[in-house]
Amino acid sequence: MEYNNIARQSLGFFPTPLIELTRLSKELAGPEIFMKRDDNTGLALGGNKTRKLEFIIGDALAKGADTIITAGAAQSNHCRQTAAAAASLGLECHLVLGGEEPEQVSGNLLLDKIFGCHIHWAGANRKGEDIPKIVEQLTKAGRNVYVVPYGGSSELGTLAFVEAFKELESQRESINETFTHIVFASSSGGTQAGLMLGNRIFNSPYKIVGINIDKGETDKVPFDQYTISLANSTAKLINADYEFSESDLILNSDYVGEGYGVVGTLENEAIELTAQTEGILLDPVYTGRAMGGLIDMIRTGKIKKTDRVLFWHTGGAPALFAYSSDLDVTQRH
Known part of the structure; x- marks a missing residue:
């Protein structure tokens, strides 16, 4: 091993x-x-996603990423911990969340916003189906993007x-x-x-x-x-x-x-x-x-x-x- x-x-x-x-x-x-x-x-x-992110974010940093992106449901625990990890390391964070933006923000979504990440609402596509087109846009804007897989x-x-x-x-x-x-x-x-x-x-x-x-x-x-x-x-x-x-x-x-x-x-x-x-x-x-x-x-x-x-x-x-x-x-x- x-x-x-x-x-x-x-x-x-x-x-x-x-x-x-x-x-x-x-x-x-x-x-x-x-x-x-x-x-x-x-x-x-x-x-538990913190464990996964230690290795995944380690890989992102080793590859020179300045931006990370991942996906999940509106109340995704994985997305909340990813947003926090990004904030702690000065990385720009994008979350692609399923559903539509709610009128009232609470739970994990509230924390995502407190951590300052960019949120993209994706309707039925909560497992990252919309990530490629967002990565393309960010790359064209000069960002070095690392995709964190669904659920880590x-x-x-x-x-x-x-x-x-x-x-x-x-x-x-x-x-x-x-x-x-x-x-x-x-x-x-x-x-x-x-x-x-x-x-x-x-x-x-x-x-x-x-x-x-x-x-x-x-x-x-x-x-x-x-x-x-x-x-x-x-x-x-x-x-x-x-x-x-x-x-x-x-x-x-x-x-x-x-x-x-x-x-x-x-x-x-x-x-x-x-x-x-x-x-x-x-x-x-x-x-x-x-x-x-x-x-x-x-x-x-x-x-x-x-x-x-x-x-x-x-x-x-x-x-x-x-x-x-x-x-x-x-x-x-």
Whole structure:
């Protein structure tokens, strides 16, 4: 495994905490549940994308970029952290966001504006379909533009989660714990691909369980195929002799519901239960859905009481403010 020669820009605070959720475990009468707190990475209220951006922005700087551009939904956590990274390094930042500009700005979008980035509204094209024409315009204007991939999910972003897995293993060994499952929100593929590769490199026995957040495809490739491809291409990048196939991927799509960003009973219960037992905030799009999936798997016996589960908190709490009308607590009197 070779990647010491790959550029990296420090952006966050690592290692992030590894804690046990004793009250949530007791409430569910289920297995022991632990949490990896990537909501505490430090950059712009935290999130797992900070890990990916350390390698991606490192590459951008090494290539002499003065401008970065990326894409996402209007409440994208990835875009918020990208905007903050750019601001901290004096880079011009452009965000291509799905939807139309709202009358009232809140949540991640508010933070994007505070960080001073340029926002381009793209309607239905929230995954970067409009980026090439904007890059062409910026290049003609004399900018040296670096495209940050959707969700930060490239080989470099995936590598960040190989490194994250290494961090987890060091923490786990220091407290003499072990896990049967690692459960997390899976949307753009890089986090899952990196954890799969890390699991293989460190010869760990964990089931790497992604809870699918989004319907559809990534780069016009079915999401499962894209994730496997990322794991394989990242292994080649670091000269790790591993190859993954469809049988290696655990991607649970049972909780997609009405689709990306549509908040229902599952997410509402998970957000409230985690907050009221552990004092920890989940977000309505990613971690709320992933935790909701974990809770259901415990209740239905898919994850047994004898298992030991790590939930990887990928951040996103700023979006709670933008989704307040979808949260059940705001409807109660």
